[in-house]
Amino acid sequence: MIARRTVRARAPLGALAGVVGFLAFVEFTSGVLQGYYTPMLTDIARHLRIHDADVNWLEGSQLMLSALIVPIFAKLGDMVGHKRMLLVSTALTAIASLALPFTDSFAVFLIAWALQGFYVVWLPLEIALIWSRSRSTGAGAAVTAKAAGLLVAALEAGAISGALVGGALVDALPLWLVLLIPGIAVAVCFVVILFGVTESPDPNGGRFDTTGAVLLTFALLAFTGGLSLLRLDAGLTAWALVLVGLALIWPFALWELRHPDPLIDVRMFADASLWPVFLTAGLFGVSVLGAQAPLSTFARTDPSVHGYGLGTAGFATSLIIGFYLIAMIVGALLYPLAARRVTPRATLIGATLLVAAGYLLFLPFHASYGQVVTNMAIAGIGSGALVAALPAAAAAAAPLAQTGVATGLTNAVKTVGGAIASCIFGIALLNGAAEVADSTAGSFAGYVTVWIVCGGTAVLAAGALTLVPRTAFTDRAPDPAATATGTTSSL
Template structure:
């Protein structure tokens, strides 16, 4: 859902009769909707049933895809992208259902694969979407997404049991509205700051709103009996450090997503571009998705033998090594394929470890909410990284034709920042208490004795 419109971005102004600034909302709307939905849907899943919320999320995705397939102007397309973004909670919900239902011996590899699919979908979705966009009417992209969503919903309805683990209680509407407002203000400022100006009144106003509303929301959550986010649990050292590592790691990941496509697509006349079409970009990034999937069982195996903290540290170090390679290997297509594969391997390792760290430190009744918050932290890190990389590449340019293009130095600075962020994530992960390195298996086994007598 995140990558399905990327091949269309350059053509959207012409297709929809609008401006590039306005059509950019087709990307931004999904980001904002996902940020709002992820923690809310996670909490609702813990309270009223994870399978129920999983089906509701998939229904929203199908509805958004159908609306997008029928769109001929900007407003309905943005509305469609909002609906698609509201389905972003499916990954943490799926991981939480696994915790409740799977045997202990299968849990590690299953959750590692489910978590890695966050990266797999993007890496494989881009080339698939590009091929469809180049060979068929652009509406076909949304019809295919609707069909996939409907198939997923049918399989969930047929094969996935409803978890008996529910917290019940009353939904924290004030907390949900407060957190959603904070996230929208933060992500709008981050994603639109370059376009609006970082010192513009609108950007500064949004940042000020975050600084005022976030502490107020925190006080409410601490005082209410049934909060949307249990800040006392979130503040526990293992959970807090895992979420911090996830945010920093999310920051590091976006360098690959931003640098490689631009390097591949810039004209060869720039001296550092490779002049390739979008379809080649997708094919270069696709192997990283396959590697992420292949690394899921490896991640689970390392977690079983050495603990998820070790797996997370190893994954972040592999990503840093991939960026180190990218600093010197960026002049040939095969070099970028190699780099993307190495980075994909690190992402697969790290993504597989994060759910195990979270689940080993939170009560079983808060699994979905805690996993959703962890997913949200990765997304926030990626969004901030996008803004930082955009500023760097807009400042370090070389003249070419009617407009300047990012320079080789600019790309190397972004890559170096990505490597540094990956190393910082490794340092944070290393601080997670050794006593909490055990996999979630012990917690799951204990929960299983309660939920499966």
């Protein structure tokens, strides 16, 4: 058995530069959606007449839908084309975004907000498209990692722009007009994809695994629905739904193992290179998705009334988010450089430890604006690297016919992790809240819980990644001797 050598040569984007450029615009739009609303979550809560802790219902509903659609859209992307599914998801996102400005009903707003979550499939579909076009070059992993870094940089630049503009506009314009802008941006994004992005080569085709999709949908709906009910009443019904959701994973897995073209090849969860990536994605979702609303509401909480928080206005809150997102851009751009200098595995471990350090520093340092910004910058560098690295790593390690599914799974399990965290954090912020009857602020103990959980899950992710083979997620070149004999060596 002849060992293969890792390819460490620089991998220019070359002919893919045009495609990456258009996809970068798509990710910029995705970033606008992710950053724009955060500074105004308190204003949205007042508009809808709900408690600050109930803002997590918005996040939770969107994350629940995202967990359902990412595996399905990723598989359809492998089957019928990644561009086609990008167009479908963008159209649905635009419709939902344009509905938000025209309602003050919490129920209607919640449904539209959830449907807006279709944008979460964009990045995994884009990474799969780039991998499918670059794998024949022999440097697919390196090219995909570099492209992923650029896409995530564009995403975070959009998030910065969205946060800064959103924070400024919410202090100056009627809320309905402020909420209209993202929908227009997504509509423009649809046109860019339609005319600027070419389809991935050689879709796999085949028949869609409808039974698998139904089983997975019931499992995720029961599980995430039970988590949502736990926020209202930790009774028998809520716990029963959670257990039913977990139990349904077993028949789903059995069905997928027997299916010739499964929705998800569950054997990937036993792969030594892939299962730690999926676990890391889920644990990472706790902080990068579940902690967004609590961090915003903590900054907006008035310390003169409650004894904690920063008491910032909308624009000042957006600046904190902006510094965090700038740090994420730095982390995303540094990831391919660091991965080439050491290994992708070591870079992933370092990124998770930065996330852990950033959130755990909140425990002693949270009383001033500068402390919060510093903590978020440290966590942001690690988070940016992980957002870029996880789908690229999954694409490099996955079977060719499951590239889109593997990249989608990093987002799907990240979304599930965020949904779980959103539920836990919502309960934590509500319990022990200020005793003033008309208070809408979350409890300080709840915020401490958020910081500990985010830091702890990042430490666990770092531990899981130490089990990945050292040279995982790298391009490999066949040994010259094997090439000369016309054979392909394997590890």
